[in-house]
Amino acid sequence: MTSDTATRARVLVVDDAATVRLYHTSLLSDAGFEVEEAVNGLEAVEAALSTEFDLFIVDVNMPKMDGYTCVETLRSETVGSAAPVVMISTEDRPGDADRAYQAGANLYLVKPATGDRLVRLARMLTAAEVAT
Numbered sequence: 001m002t003s004d005t006a007t008r009a010r011v012l013v014v015d016d017a018a019t020v021r022l023y024h025t026s027l028l029s030d031a032g033f034e035v036e037e038a039v040n041g042l043e044a045v046e047a048a049l050s051t052e053f054d055l056f057i058v059d060v061n062m063p064k065m066d067g068y069t070c071v072e073t074l075r076s077e078t079v080g081s082a083a084p085v086v087m088i089s090t091e092d093r094p095g096d097a098d099r100a101y102q103a104g105a106n107l108y109l110v111k112p113a114t115g116d117r118l119v120r121l122a123r124m125l126t127a128a129e130v131a132t
Helices: 018-030 041-050 067-076 096-103 115-126
Strands: 010-014 034-038 055-058 085-089 107-110
Touching: 010 018, 010 041, 018 034, 018 115, 034 041, 041 055, 041 067, 055 067, 055 115, 067 085, 067 096, 085 096, 085 115, 096 107, 107 115
Parallel strands: 010 034, 010 055, 055 085, 085 107
Antiparallel strands: none
16 A cells, blocks of 8 residues: 555544544554544444445444444444454453443543554554554
8 A cells, every 4th residue: 555545544433432433543644654544433334325435443432322232233344344453442341342342342442542553553453564
Protein backbone atom coordinates (compact mmCIF):
# COMPACT_ATOMS: atom_id res chain seq x y z
CA MET A 1 0.00 0.00 0.00
CA THR A 2 1.07 3.54 -0.59
CA SER A 3 0.27 6.65 1.41
CA ASP A 4 -2.27 7.66 -1.24
CA THR A 5 -5.71 8.20 0.32
CA ALA A 6 -7.38 5.83 -2.14
CA THR A 7 -5.17 2.92 -1.10
CA ARG A 8 -4.70 3.47 2.64
CA ALA A 9 -6.18 0.89 4.98
CA ARG A 10 -9.59 2.03 6.24
CA VAL A 11 -10.41 1.64 9.92
CA LEU A 12 -13.74 2.17 11.66
CA VAL A 13 -13.41 3.18 15.31
CA VAL A 14 -16.61 2.37 17.22
CA ASP A 15 -16.98 3.77 20.73
CA ASP A 16 -19.60 5.88 22.50
CA ALA A 17 -16.94 7.85 24.40
CA ALA A 18 -15.79 10.85 22.36
CA THR A 19 -12.41 10.97 24.09
CA VAL A 20 -11.68 7.34 23.29
CA ARG A 21 -12.73 7.79 19.66
CA LEU A 22 -10.50 10.87 19.40
CA TYR A 23 -7.55 9.02 20.96
CA HIS A 24 -7.85 5.96 18.69
CA THR A 25 -8.57 8.08 15.61
CA SER A 26 -5.57 10.33 16.25
CA LEU A 27 -3.22 7.38 16.79
CA LEU A 28 -4.33 5.56 13.67
CA SER A 29 -4.54 8.67 11.47
CA ASP A 30 -1.05 9.73 12.53
CA ALA A 31 0.13 6.24 11.59
CA GLY A 32 -1.26 6.68 8.06
CA PHE A 33 -4.61 4.93 8.28
CA GLU A 34 -7.81 6.40 6.90
CA VAL A 35 -10.14 6.45 9.91
CA GLU A 36 -13.88 6.90 10.30
CA GLU A 37 -15.89 6.87 13.52
CA ALA A 38 -19.18 5.51 14.79
CA VAL A 39 -20.71 6.21 18.21
CA ASN A 40 -22.46 2.84 18.60
CA GLY A 41 -22.84 -0.56 17.03
CA LEU A 42 -25.84 0.41 14.96
CA GLU A 43 -23.92 3.27 13.32
CA ALA A 44 -21.03 0.89 12.71
CA VAL A 45 -23.20 -1.62 10.89
CA GLU A 46 -24.78 1.17 8.82
CA ALA A 47 -21.30 2.49 7.94
CA ALA A 48 -20.10 -1.00 6.96
CA LEU A 49 -23.05 -1.39 4.60
CA SER A 50 -21.96 1.68 2.62
CA THR A 51 -18.17 1.64 3.01
CA GLU A 52 -15.61 -1.16 2.90
CA PHE A 53 -13.35 -1.24 5.95
CA ASP A 54 -10.10 -3.14 6.45
CA LEU A 55 -10.37 -3.15 10.24
CA PHE A 56 -12.91 -2.49 12.98
CA ILE A 57 -11.95 -1.25 16.47
CA VAL A 58 -15.04 -1.86 18.61
CA ASP A 59 -15.95 -1.04 22.21
CA VAL A 60 -18.20 -3.42 24.14
CA ASN A 61 -20.55 -1.21 26.19
CA MET A 62 -22.46 1.18 23.93
CA PRO A 63 -26.05 2.39 23.57
CA LYS A 64 -28.42 1.21 20.81
CA MET A 65 -26.25 -1.83 19.94
CA ASP A 66 -23.44 -3.19 22.08
CA GLY A 67 -20.11 -4.34 20.68
CA TYR A 68 -20.88 -8.05 20.84
CA THR A 69 -24.08 -7.63 18.83
CA CYS A 70 -22.29 -5.27 16.45
CA VAL A 71 -19.58 -7.85 15.71
CA GLU A 72 -22.11 -10.66 15.34
CA THR A 73 -24.06 -8.51 12.89
CA LEU A 74 -20.94 -7.55 10.93
CA ARG A 75 -19.97 -11.20 10.67
CA SER A 76 -23.42 -12.11 9.35
CA GLU A 77 -23.28 -9.41 6.65
CA THR A 78 -21.17 -10.02 3.57
CA VAL A 79 -19.62 -6.53 3.77
CA GLY A 80 -18.21 -6.97 7.27
CA SER A 81 -17.57 -10.68 7.34
CA ALA A 82 -13.88 -10.68 6.37
CA ALA A 83 -12.38 -7.58 7.98
CA PRO A 84 -10.60 -8.18 11.28
CA VAL A 85 -12.18 -6.90 14.49
CA VAL A 86 -10.35 -5.75 17.62
CA MET A 87 -12.64 -5.35 20.61
CA ILE A 88 -11.36 -2.96 23.26
CA SER A 89 -13.21 -2.70 26.55
CA THR A 90 -12.92 -1.92 30.24
CA GLU A 91 -14.54 -5.32 30.83
CA ASP A 92 -11.94 -7.70 32.25
CA ARG A 93 -14.01 -10.39 33.94
CA PRO A 94 -13.48 -14.07 33.24
CA GLY A 95 -15.36 -14.87 30.05
CA ASP A 96 -15.40 -11.37 28.53
CA ALA A 97 -12.71 -12.21 25.97
CA ASP A 98 -14.36 -15.56 25.24
CA ARG A 99 -17.65 -13.80 24.54
CA ALA A 100 -15.88 -11.42 22.14
CA TYR A 101 -14.25 -14.31 20.27
CA GLN A 102 -17.59 -16.15 20.09
CA ALA A 103 -19.12 -13.01 18.55
CA GLY A 104 -16.41 -13.05 15.88
CA ALA A 105 -13.66 -10.75 17.17
CA ASN A 106 -10.08 -11.49 16.20
CA LEU A 107 -8.56 -9.85 19.30
CA TYR A 108 -9.75 -8.61 22.67
CA LEU A 109 -7.88 -5.86 24.52
CA VAL A 110 -8.58 -4.29 27.88
CA LYS A 111 -8.59 -0.48 28.05
CA PRO A 112 -6.49 1.47 27.97
CA ALA A 113 -4.79 0.00 24.93
CA THR A 114 -1.37 1.58 24.48
CA GLY A 115 -0.91 3.60 21.33
CA ASP A 116 2.09 1.65 20.09
CA ARG A 117 0.32 -1.66 20.57
CA LEU A 118 -2.85 -0.51 18.83
CA VAL A 119 -0.95 0.82 15.81
CA ARG A 120 1.23 -2.29 15.62
CA LEU A 121 -1.84 -4.56 15.74
CA ALA A 122 -3.67 -2.46 13.13
CA ARG A 123 -0.69 -2.72 10.78
CA MET A 124 -0.42 -6.46 11.35
CA LEU A 125 -4.15 -7.15 10.87
CA THR A 126 -4.43 -5.05 7.73
CA ALA A 127 -0.99 -5.97 6.34
CA ALA A 128 -0.66 -2.22 5.88
CA GLU A 129 2.50 -0.48 4.89
CA VAL A 130 1.20 2.90 5.91
CA ALA A 131 3.06 6.20 5.95
CA THR A 132 4.59 7.17 9.26
